[in-house]
Amino acid sequence: MYTRNKVNLTITTILLVSALIIMLAPFYFIVVNSFKPLSEIAANGFALPKHFSLENYFVAWNRIDFGNALKNTTIITLLANVGPILFGSMAGYWFTRHPNKITQPIYMFMIGSMAIPFQAVMIPFAKVTKTLHLVNSHLGLAVCFWAFSLPISMFLVAGATKNVPFEIEEAAIIDGCSYFHMFWRVVFPLVKPAVMTFSIINTFWYWNDYLMTQMLLTRKALRTIQLSMQALFNEAFYAWDTALSALTLSLIPMLIVFTLLQKNVLEGVAAGAVKG
Numbered sequence: 001m002y003t004r005n006k007v008n009l010t011i012t013t014i015l016l017v018s019a020l021i022i023m024l025a026p027f028y029f030i031v032v033n034s035f036k037p038l039s040e041i042a043a044n045g046f047a048l049p050k051h052f053s054l055e056n057y058f059v060a061w062n063r064i065d066f067g068n069a070l071k072n073t074t075i076i077t078l079l080a081n082v083g084p085i086l087f088g089s090m091a092g093y094w095f096t097r098h099p100n101k102i103t104q105p106i107y108m109f110m111i112g113s114m115a116i117p118f119q120a121v122m123i124p125f126a127k128v129t130k131t132l133h134l135v136n137s138h139l140g141l142a143v144c145f146w147a148f149s150l151p152i153s154m155f156l157v158a159g160a161t162k163n164v165p166f167e168i169e170e171a172a173i174i175d176g177c178s179y180f181h182m183f184w185r186v187v188f189p190l191v192k193p194a195v196m197t198f199s200i201i202n203t204f205w206y207w208n209d210y211l212m213t214q215m216l217l218t219r220k221a222l223r224t225i226q227l228s229m230q231a232l233f234n235e236a237f238y239a240w241d242t243a244l245s246a247l248t249l250s251l252i253p254m255l256i257v258f259t260l261l262q263k264n265v266l267e268g269v270a271a272g273a274v275k276g
Contacts (some may be wrong), residue, residue, distance in 0.1 A: 027251075028094050034245040054244035064228040064246055070253070073137050073224040076145075076213075077206045081199055083146030088153025089195055093187055095154065096161040099167075107154070113149045118211065126215055134216065141216045145206055153198045160194035161187065200261050207254055225250045 033041045034056055036049040060066065095107040118125075118259045125144075135139030162188055172182040188195070217227065232239075232246055 024120065030244050030247050030251075032242070034248045038239070038240065040240045041244075056241045057249065060232075060246035061248060062241045063242060064232050065223075065248070066225070066228070066249055068221070069223055069225045069228040072138065072217075072222055073207060073226075076201055076224060077250055079139060079142035080149070080206045081202060082146035083143070084149045084198060084202055087146070088150045088198070089157045090183060091150070091186065092154035092157030093161050093183060094189070096158045099168075107158070110151050111155055117147065122211075122215070131218060136219050136222060138222070142211060143214060144205075145202075145209075145215065148212075149198075149202045149205070152201070153195075156194040156198045157191050162190040164190045175215060197259065200257070201211060203257065204254060239275035 029045060033045055035052045035054070037053075037056075038051060040047070051097060082215055095103050115214055129140065129144060132140075134144060168186055168190075172186045173179070177185065208226060209224075210230065211223055214227060214230075218222065223231065229243075229246055229250060230245060
């Protein structure tokens with residue numbers, strides 16, 4: 001039995017290490033080559049640079065106006081997170097605490113909308129955004145993100161709310177709290193792990209989104225990091241030294257965010273994993 005367990009552990013370790021190498025290989029290629037001139041990249045893309053240089057990063061920063069793109073992406077990401085946190089959390093709580101013939105179908109309909117890909121509604125979506133004057137606006141794009149990110153926000157908060165004892169809410173109401181203050185002062189701190197989870201998930205989406213952002217932001221001054229990266233590849237397809245440096249710059253902010261907040265994701269998933 002001991003030998004069999006040891007063999008299984010060895011096989012599992014080999015498979016996990018192999019999967020890790022496959023997943024990290026693209027990141028190794030991007031980061032290592034970002035410090036090399038184009039001639040070295042063409043000679044051997046997987047070799048370490050002979051002389052580390054930050055020149056590619058300076059060229060990439062100026063060429064895609066990374067400072068402006070970073071500012072635009074950060075503003076959009078922050079604004080886009082406001083809607084799900086405010087409205088998604090309140091809606092998820094309300095649907096859980098007030099199930100009836102009206103709220104339940106609405107909740108199921110909204111959750112079911114997560115199965116509809118954006119490409120399926122892209123054409124009518126473009127017409128609606130143009131009619132509502134949401135084009136070429138940070139806030140307009142953020143509002144559009146609200147619409148598509150509310151379902152998952154509601155879903156996670158609804159699951160977390162089931163773990164909150166109803167007696168705590170009753171005690172707050174008896175003590176004179178309104179429903180609004182009771183939610184934000186009593187319930188919201190208890191479902192915060194779920195809120196952090198969908199906020200982090202949504203943040204990665206907002207930060208890396210290209211399709212919706214490309215549809216709504218057509219002015220050069222409003223370009224996000226992803227739009228600037230695409231423009232760089234269109235203008236200089238063979239400038240891999242500059243492109244890989246720009247890719248590395250675009251990865252750094254989200255890598256820092258995930259490293260700092262990964263524990264919140266695990267806590268939120270555990271908080272939302274309740275039996276019906």
